[in-house]
Amino acid sequence: MCIIDNRSIGLINANVLLPFSFKFSKGNSLSMGSIPIKLNGPSVIPEDVFDIINEVINTMKAVLGQIIPGLSVELINLEKQLMPDGKTGMTVELVSNKNDKKVPLRYESDGIKKIISVLHMLIFMYNNPSMTVAIDELDSGVFEYLLGEILKIIDESGRGQLIFTSHNFRPLEILHKQSIIFTTTNSKNRYIRLTNVKSNNNLRDFYYHDLILGGQKECIYESTNSFAIARAFRIAGRHHES
Secondary structure (H helix, E strand, C coil): CEEECHHHHHHHHCCCEEEEEEEEEECCEEEEEEEEEECCCCEEEEHHHHHHHHHHHHHHHHHHHHHCCCEEEEEEEEEEEECCCCCEEEEEEEEEEECCEEEEHHHCCHHHHHHHHHHHHHHHHHHCCCCEEEECCCCCCCCHHHHHHHHHHHHHHCCCEEEECCCCCHHHHHCCHHHCCEECCCCCCCEECCCCCCCCCCHHHHHHHHHHHCCCCCCCCCCCCHHHHHHHHHHHHHHHHC
């Protein structure tokens, strides 16, 4: 099982680090983990780590090029450097290559960086029934339509299990109702499946309906008043001006 939490995504969005999640076997050994590579400048990494990341990049190259047409990723070796433990390290930088134009990966969108960070684990999960990948806020920064396409492929033919959280409603249009759990406002019963959903219901529309009018055993949204919010904005503005 691999868990990718929101702290990792925060580092990506802040252009600090890209945690390279990976899993591969070599001989009788199995390696799984995450290697952080700087986004805000070159990184110094051991030579064996350089080989691991290059193997990860080669594995996901074909899939990445289909998800984002024309895009590839490279780990550029800038120079060798002596590390504090006396071993030889390599100064490297991640770059994206699209239409033969190379730019540092930090200048790509958060969604592209996020996909690159988790893609290798998704590939293994897709092909291995014993693999579970859990990703917090999978939808963050990812184009809604592309998110739906990835989920549809995994749902239809993936062999492993993907668990994720999302604030985007696109999964409601792609996944079966039994695959989706909703949060409630009741701290003692935080997660539920929607009831009274008919086979011909659009789950996204049904969820909107229950957000506004209710209809579930638990409250799924603490209602707000748009007029009260607008009035609060006006009051806060007058206070700021004074």
